[in-house]
Amino acid sequence: xxxxxxxxxxxxxxxxxxGVGAWICAILxxxxxxxxxxxxxGEHSVLVLAPLFAAGGYWLAARNDDGFLADLGVPLxxxxxxxxxxxxxxLGVRQxxxxxxxxxxxxxxxxxxxxxxxxRQLQFVAALVLAMIGWYWLxxxxxxxxxxxxxxxxxxxxxDTLVVVLLAWWWLLPPxxxxxxxxxxxxxxxxxxxxxxxxxxxxxxxxxxxxGAVGGTLLQVLQFGMPPALxxxxxxxYGIRREQLPLRWLAPWLAVLPLVLMSPLFLxxxxxxxxxxxxxxxxxxxxxxxxxGAVYAFSRFYYLLDWPLLLKGVVLLGAGSVLLLxxxxxxxxxxA
Amino acid sequence: xxxxxxxxxxxxxxxxxxxHAAYLAQARADGLLPDHARWQAxxxxxxxxxxxxxxxxGLIMLFASNWLLWPRLLQVGGAQAVWxxxxxxxxxxxxxAAGRWAAFAAAALTGVWLAVxxxxxxxxxxxxxxxxxxxxxxxxxxxxxxLEALWMLWLALASVSLLLFSxxxxxxxxxxxxxxxxxxxxxxxxxxxxxxxxxxxxxxxAYVVVLAASLVIAWxxxxxxxxxxxxxxxxxxxxxxxxxxxxxxxxxxxxxLIARFARAGSLFWLACPAYSFWIGLLLLIGxxxxxxxxxxxxxxxAVGSFAGIGVGLRRAAQxxxxxxx
Numbered sequence: 001x002x003x004x005x006x007x008x009x010x011x012x013x014x015x016x017x018x019g020v021g022a023w024i025c026a027i028l029x030x031x032x033x034x035x036x037x038x039x040x041x042g043e044h045s046v047l048v049l050a051p052l053f054a055a056g057g058y059w060l061a062a063r064n065d066d067g068f069l070a071d072l073g074v075p076l077x078x079x080x081x082x083x084x085x086x087x088x089x090x091l092g093v094r095q096x097x098x099x100x101x102x103x104x105x106x107x108x109x110x111x112x113x114x115x116x117x118x119x120r121q122l123q124f125v126a127a128l129v130l131a132m133i134g135w136y137w138l139x140x141x142x143x144x145x146x147x148x149x150x151x152x153x154x155x156x157x158x159x160d161t162l163v164v165v166l167l168a169w170w171w172l173l174p175p176x177x178x179x180x181x182x183x184x185x186x187x188x189x190x191x192x193x194x195x196x197x198x199x200x201x202x203x204x205x206x207x208x209x210x211x212g213a214v215g216g217t218l219l220q221v222l223q224f225g226m227p228p229a230l231x232x233x234x235x236x237x238y239g240i241r242r243e244q245l246p247l248r249w250l251a252p253w254l255a256v257l258p259l260v261l262m263s264p265l266f267l268x269x270x271x272x273x274x275x276x277x278x279x280x281x282x283x284x285x286x287x288x289x290x291x292x293g294a295v296y297a298f299s300r301f302y303y304l305l306d307w308p309l310l311l312k313g314v315v316l317l318g319a320g321s322v323l324l325l326x327x328x329x330x331x332x333x334x335x336a
Numbered sequence: 337x338x339x340x341x342x343x344x345x346x347x348x349x350x351x352x353x354x355x356h357a358a359y360l361a362q363a364r365a366d367g368l369l370p371d372h373a374r375w376q377a378x379x380x381x382x383x384x385x386x387x388x389x390x391x392x393x394g395l396i397m398l399f400a401s402n403w404l405l406w407p408r409l410l411q412v413g414g415a416q417a418v419w420x421x422x423x424x425x426x427x428x429x430x431x432x433a434a435g436r437w438a439a440f441a442a443a444a445l446t447g448v449w450l451a452v453x454x455x456x457x458x459x460x461x462x463x464x465x466x467x468x469x470x471x472x473x474x475x476x477x478x479x480x481x482x483l484e485a486l487w488m489l490w491l492a493l494a495s496v497s498l499l500l501f502s503x504x505x506x507x508x509x510x511x512x513x514x515x516x517x518x519x520x521x522x523x524x525x526x527x528x529x530x531x532x533x534x535x536x537x538x539x540x541x542a543y544v545v546v547l548a549a550s551l552v553i554a555w556x557x558x559x560x561x562x563x564x565x566x567x568x569x570x571x572x573x574x575x576x577x578x579x580x581x582x583x584x585x586x587x588x589x590x591x592x593l594i595a596r597f598a599r600a601g602s603l604f605w606l607a608c609p610a611y612s613f614w615i616g617l618l619l620l621i622g623x624x625x626x627x628x629x630x631x632x633x634x635x636x637x638a639v640g641s642f643a644g645i646g647v648g649l650r651r652a653a654q655x656x657x658x659x660x661x
Contacts, residue, residue: 010653013543014607021611025639032635071646075639176352182342245375252383277370280363281343288540298393313397320390327384334376
């Protein structure tokens with residue numbers, strides 16, 4: 001009897017639509033509360049409504065016996081927690097404009113919800129918020145980095161290296177954190193992929209870099225591109241060793257290294273493509289994310305302004321030719 | 337949503353009841369990890385595909401960077417030489433899977449030499465004309481290769497050419513009750529019909545097509561539901577569907593999908609129209625609400641109806657799994 005059995009929920013694509021719907025509900029509820037009771041009954045009404053929705057929604061979402069109430073609870077809890085800045089304003093905590101520090105406001109509650117929630121959708125939403133806050137904090141924009149410190153420049157590089165190591169650890173050698181780890185690793189992977197491909201935070205690259213490029217001299221390229229690339233290479237080497245495959249099968253992937261050094265756009269798609277082969281039962285989704293991410297990375301790579309178009313074209317042609325040659329050699333070897 | 341999507345063995349691994357080595361051994365026994373042959377194929381197939389993409393992208397960038405310096409004939413000749421190389425590879429490997437990917441390369445590179453001709457000789461062609469001709473020339477490749485990635489490219493090219501044409505000829509407004517272009521509707525209706533009825537599949541291509549078709553049909557209907565005046569279409573243009581038609585098409589298509597897939601078929605084919613109706617209903621109600629109290633009622637209705645759809649989808653999933661058992 002197979003022990004790989006699954007208690008099936010809704011398919012992932014449907015849950016994706018459900019997730020979008022939950023966000024629409026939560027935002028509507030937050031706006032309705034901010035515009036309605038807060039304006040009509042006074043701002044202090046948020047002190048009642050926000051905890052009511054958060055706690056009540058959390059309790060409903062945790063119910064296992066009725067899908068309707070559990071689905072109702074998720075957007076209620078999200079809306080209640082989303083109004084925390086208003087609550088803090090009303091409580092007069094530190095006379096601070098909490099809307100400027102949403103990361104501090106949401107970090108604690110999302111950590112608690114992710115750790116204790118029994119509802120998978122709520123757990124994933126909390127993990128997503130946690131991952132985004134962690135991505136932001138590791139990006140070096142907080143005062144504790146010191147705005148003039150060298151750490152600010154290396155923050156993005158170290159973040160990419162750390163995230164690659166974390167994702168590999170959580171997928172390939174997961175610690176015993178329970179099923180909540182599944183939500184966190186998906187959330188971190190999606191945030192890393194989305195933020196990098198979207199070029200959302202390109203401010204942590206050397207002077208003149210933009211859109212996630214590693215511009216500058218060869219030394220800078222190695223300085224800033226090598227750590228995450230080495231982390232990725234480590235994952236590939238681990239996979240080869242674990243599956244007891246010939247080391248020469250790594251060769252084509254080394255041809256992609258110049259691209260990873262030039263830009264982190266290719267880093268996470270390549271990681272997902274490898275994880276797709278190494279993680280049991282996750283082949284399709286990880287492959288889809290990695291493949292789509294890689295294709296999109298090419299189109300973003302075209303618009304990177306920190307490398308001359310001619311150089312990018314030459315590097316791509318060179319890497320592509322080496323890849324095709326090595327692929328042909330491996331294919332011949334496999335047929336022999 | 338409390339059903340776990342983590343396999344039982346993985347749950348035990350994450351809970352500390354199963355060791356990592358034992359987990360991997362079970363996964364191999366259950367066929368959830370690729371075997372040596374699969375690894376061997378992947379080790380050369382993926383780099384080959386990546387190499388092809390790198391070469392195509394590199395050629396596009398080389399042409400983009402250098403073409404101003406080259407004589408016109410060399411520009412056009414170079415672009416067409418690369419395209420001919422792709423065609424030659426297709427002919428050489430037409431009996432194998434590599435031939436289908438060579439067809440993809442040939443279809444993609446068609447746009448390159450069209451653009452080069454337009455730029456080199458300053459033909460004065462509009463952007464929509466480039467995409468329209470590219471779409472027509474890529475069609476035979478798509479029909480021959482029957483490759484999902486190529487069909488995805490072709491659908492994107494056709495849609496872009498239609499949107500650019502409408503923008504050039506009637507100053508098309510993307511979020512307006514006048515945004516419904518019947519050629520775009522027809523294109524995505526046919527594509528959606530093909531993947532859901534004619535050739536049922538549930539891969540990534542089918543999901544993307546159904547989602548895109550849902551959005552194309554829903555968008556003008558949602559915009560029409562939000563339009564406070566419900567005026568007739570003041571832009572009388574042959575491209576546009578008259579004002580009430582987008583809403584009727586949206587109602588009809590989604591109604592048919594819900595009726596057809598309520599008990600069988602992929603759950604995504606049911607979820608898309610359900611959520612499309614839900615958003616439309618919220619927009620319609622939102623249009624008529626009055627004051628802060630109405631906004632709160634709308635929000636609570638949204639939450640309740642959202643949960644109701646969740647229950648409905650879960651029951652539909654149980655019907656399907658009960659039918660399979």
